[in-house]
Amino acid sequence: MAPSRAPSVQLLRSLRSSDVYSGASSTTRAFSTSCRQHEEEVVVQRESFYRNPKPETAFVPRLERRLAAAGTPPIGSRRRRMAIAQSQGVLFDQLPFQCFQEARKVLIEDRQEKLQQIQTMRDRIARLQQSDGNALHRGGEQYKQKRLESMRTELEHLKILADVNDPNVKRRFEDGKGDMSKPIYRFLADRKWRDYVQKILIQRITQMKVVPDVVPHCDPIVDVKIKFGRTNVQAGDFVDSAISEKPCQLTVQSFEKDPKLITIAIVDPDVPNLETDSFNSRCHFLASNVQIDALTPHLDLAKLAEEQILVPWLPPTAQKGSPYHRLSIVLFQQKDNISVDKAVALRNIQQTDFRTRSFMTRHMLTPIGASLFRTKWDDNMGAVMQRAGIDGAELELKRVKVQPLPYKRRNPSTFR
Structure with a gap:
C-alpha cells in the first residue's frame, strides 16, 4: 500500500465502524441520578447478511448459489443488488448522485415529447377512421385500411420509445414483474430472447x-x-x-x-x-x-x-x-x-x-x-x-454388413 493512501484507509475504516455501531451508541446511558434498574435496556440486533440472505441484496456468489438451491434465485443483476445492499434503504429515484438525477431530468423531458407525439398520432387515427375512404384517395377503402395499419404500427413504436430508457421500467423487467400486456415489456422480452x-x-x-x-x-x-x-x-x-x-x-x-x-x-x-x-x-x-x-x-x-x-x-x-x-x-x-x-x-x-x-x-x-x-x-x-400398441418391441435391428466388390476383396493367397 502506498504511504499516501494509509491515512485515508484508516479514516474510512473508522467511519465505517462508527456507522455500524451508531445504533448501539445511541442506546448508551448518559450521566443521571435515576436508578438504572428502572430503565428498559434496549438491545439492537443487526440482521446477519450471511445467515439470512435476501434475493434483492445478495451479491456474494456463495449466497447466490444458496438462494438458487432454496428455490428463490437472486433478482436482477449482481451490480444492482450490490448497489441496493449498500444504499441503506434510499429509494431508487432519490439516489444522491448528481449525474444520475440530471440524466433523469433529460429522460423525463424526452418522455413528455413522446407522449405528445402519441396523443397527436391518436388524434390523426381518429380523424382518419371518421373520414370517407373514397373521397380521401383513389385507392378507396383499401388505401384507408392500409394507412390505418401503418399509423397503428407507428403508434406502438412511439409507446416503446417513450419508456425504453426509463430506469424504473428496466428495473421491473429485470425483477420479472413486467406486464406483457404493455408494448415496452414485450419489446424488452423479445430483444432479450433474440440476443x-x-x-x-x-x-x-x-x-x-x-x-x-x-x-x-x-x-x-x-x-x-x-x-x-x-x-x-x-x-x-x-x-x-x-x-x-x-x-x-x-x-x-x-x-x-x-x-x-x-x-x-x-x-x-x-x-x-x-x-x-x-x-x-x-x-x-x-x-x-x-x-x-x-x-x-x-x-x-x-x-x-x-x-x-x-x-x-x-x-x-x-x-x-x-x-x-x-x-x-x-x-x-x-x-x-x-x-x-x-x-x-x-x-x-x-x-x-x-x-x-x-x-x-x-x-x-x-x-x-x-x-x-x-x-x-x-x-x-x-x-x-x-x-x-406399437409392434416391434421384441425385435432388434442390426446393421447388414456390406460385402466389398470382388476386385476389392483381400485374397490371402496372394500374401504368401
Missing part, C-alpha cells in the same frame, strides 16, 4: 436437421419450451420413455399484441423402413385452431378440446438397435387466423407416413416456432410400446 435463446434454438434445429428434414425453413418468432410433468426439457435433450408416455406441456411465449391461431405438429422423421432401407415420418400429435397470445403462454396438450385434436398423442418409441429418434415440435401460424376444418384435414392425414410439407401447402401454414427432444431404446421402451 441468446433464439440463436441457440436455431443452432439446435439446424444442427440436428429439423430443417430441412421436417420443414423446409423456419424463422422462429415465438419462444417454445417443453415440459413433461415437472421435468423441463431443453431443445435436443434425451427424454426417458416412461416420462414421454404422457403428453407434454408447452410454454409458447408470443411477443406480439394480437392473438394467433396456430397448429401444433409433433413429427418423428426417423422411423426405420426395412423394405425400402430408408426412414419414414410418423406424426405423434397434431392439433389445430389453438389460440396463443402474450398473456397466456401455457399450453397443456392433454387438456386441449376434442375438436382441436387431429391426431391424438402417440408415445415416442424407438426400436432396439435403431439410431436415436428426433421428436420435432413445429408450430405453424394459420393464414389470416382462419380456422382449419377438422373433417377436411382428416381426409389427407396419414399418421404412419406423414408429409409435413404437403400439410403446410394444403392449409397455407407458416412455421413460426420449433423445438425438439430425442428418444432412444431404454429399459422401459418395451412396456411403453406394448401399452401403445
Whole structure:
C-alpha cells in the first residue's frame, strides 16, 4: 500500500465502524441520578447478511448459489443488488448522485415529447377512421385500411420509445414483474430472447436437421419450451420413455399484441423402413385452431378440446438397435387466423407416413416456432410400446454388413 493512501484507509475504516455501531451508541446511558434498574435496556440486533440472505441484496456468489438451491434465485443483476445492499434503504429515484438525477431530468423531458407525439398520432387515427375512404384517395377503402395499419404500427413504436430508457421500467423487467400486456415489456422480452435463446434454438434445429428434414425453413418468432410433468426439457435433450408416455406441456411465449391461431405438429422423421432401407415420418400429435397470445403462454396438450385434436398423442418409441429418434415440435401460424376444418384435414392425414410439407401447402401454414427432444431404446421402451400398441418391441435391428466388390476383396493367397 502506498504511504499516501494509509491515512485515508484508516479514516474510512473508522467511519465505517462508527456507522455500524451508531445504533448501539445511541442506546448508551448518559450521566443521571435515576436508578438504572428502572430503565428498559434496549438491545439492537443487526440482521446477519450471511445467515439470512435476501434475493434483492445478495451479491456474494456463495449466497447466490444458496438462494438458487432454496428455490428463490437472486433478482436482477449482481451490480444492482450490490448497489441496493449498500444504499441503506434510499429509494431508487432519490439516489444522491448528481449525474444520475440530471440524466433523469433529460429522460423525463424526452418522455413528455413522446407522449405528445402519441396523443397527436391518436388524434390523426381518429380523424382518419371518421373520414370517407373514397373521397380521401383513389385507392378507396383499401388505401384507408392500409394507412390505418401503418399509423397503428407507428403508434406502438412511439409507446416503446417513450419508456425504453426509463430506469424504473428496466428495473421491473429485470425483477420479472413486467406486464406483457404493455408494448415496452414485450419489446424488452423479445430483444432479450433474440440476443441468446433464439440463436441457440436455431443452432439446435439446424444442427440436428429439423430443417430441412421436417420443414423446409423456419424463422422462429415465438419462444417454445417443453415440459413433461415437472421435468423441463431443453431443445435436443434425451427424454426417458416412461416420462414421454404422457403428453407434454408447452410454454409458447408470443411477443406480439394480437392473438394467433396456430397448429401444433409433433413429427418423428426417423422411423426405420426395412423394405425400402430408408426412414419414414410418423406424426405423434397434431392439433389445430389453438389460440396463443402474450398473456397466456401455457399450453397443456392433454387438456386441449376434442375438436382441436387431429391426431391424438402417440408415445415416442424407438426400436432396439435403431439410431436415436428426433421428436420435432413445429408450430405453424394459420393464414389470416382462419380456422382449419377438422373433417377436411382428416381426409389427407396419414399418421404412419406423414408429409409435413404437403400439410403446410394444403392449409397455407407458416412455421413460426420449433423445438425438439430425442428418444432412444431404454429399459422401459418395451412396456411403453406394448401399452401403445406399437409392434416391434421384441425385435432388434442390426446393421447388414456390406460385402466389398470382388476386385476389392483381400485374397490371402496372394500374401504368401
